[in-house]
Amino acid sequence: MALRVRVAPSKVVLQNLITCLILFYFVYYVSLSMCCLILQVYELDVLAPFDFKTNPSWLNTNYKVLLFSTEVTYFVCGLLFALVVEEWVWDYAISVTILHVAITSTVMLEFPLTSHWWAALGAGLISMICGGQTLAYCLFKDNFIYPDLGNF
Template sequence: MLLDYCCRCCGFTLIKRHGPLSLKTTPSDSWVVLQNLLMCMVCFYSLYYIVVSLCIGLLSVHEINSLLAPFDYTTQPSWQNPKYLVGVISTEVTYVLGGLVFAWIVEEWVWDYAITVTLLHVAMTVAVMSDFPSAEHWWIALGLGLVMMIFGGQLLAYKLFRSNFVYPAELQNF
């Protein structure tokens, strides 16, 4: 979705469409999507670093690099390892709170922004750590966090913005 909006904004056709496009997007619509994505990314990492700092303080962990904490998948998984606990707890809490914040920012497309932010987080992790994450515990934590972000955020968005939601039956007459 993000790539499609970027291409439309620049006037470049990347995806071949069969038939007319039912939604007419303008460059201003594309900029709104990019602005929302930027706000979601800033909120996500702000939340991440706040939660990491709180976990480091509460668990009294001193041998952790707080700047690399969101990207560190190399810590050995053990419930007795406070460094691992900081990583897991901060990831899950950030994803839960991030879904709620995303609902406030984007109103109804929480799942789309959650997946996009997670993919960008994986890309940033690869860039920061100079290696592709192969630790299954990191992927499991990321996947569970993403599921909680989507369900929590979509549920909150539905409750708050119920009158704005587009239902499948209404899409037929759009």
């Protein structure tokens, strides 16, 4: 006789969201560390994932580290989210990004209004959704839920 445990759908969604958020910041700090090593930046603030005030210049190595680590994080997390949530990568990607903006605003004590930060975030979000949804489709195409548009 098997033990059956029924979990409420909202609890599963919250559990997946927390898992994705932890995964996001774990990957962020790993990619930040790797970019620091590659670009030989030996001094960077612990709050670097929330820094939107760094001067956007290709001559500024700290800016390049922040930009590259952001883009790598978003792309890699899109692929990892596909393994965690299967077909709903786009939903969790947007939710994690909104939470990241809220956490960034809280940590930095102001709302980010710099266009370069929003452009990097938008590009990262698009790569996260496209990469993650593509992987999810390839891995779980037999389980995808397709809407019935026959009566539409």
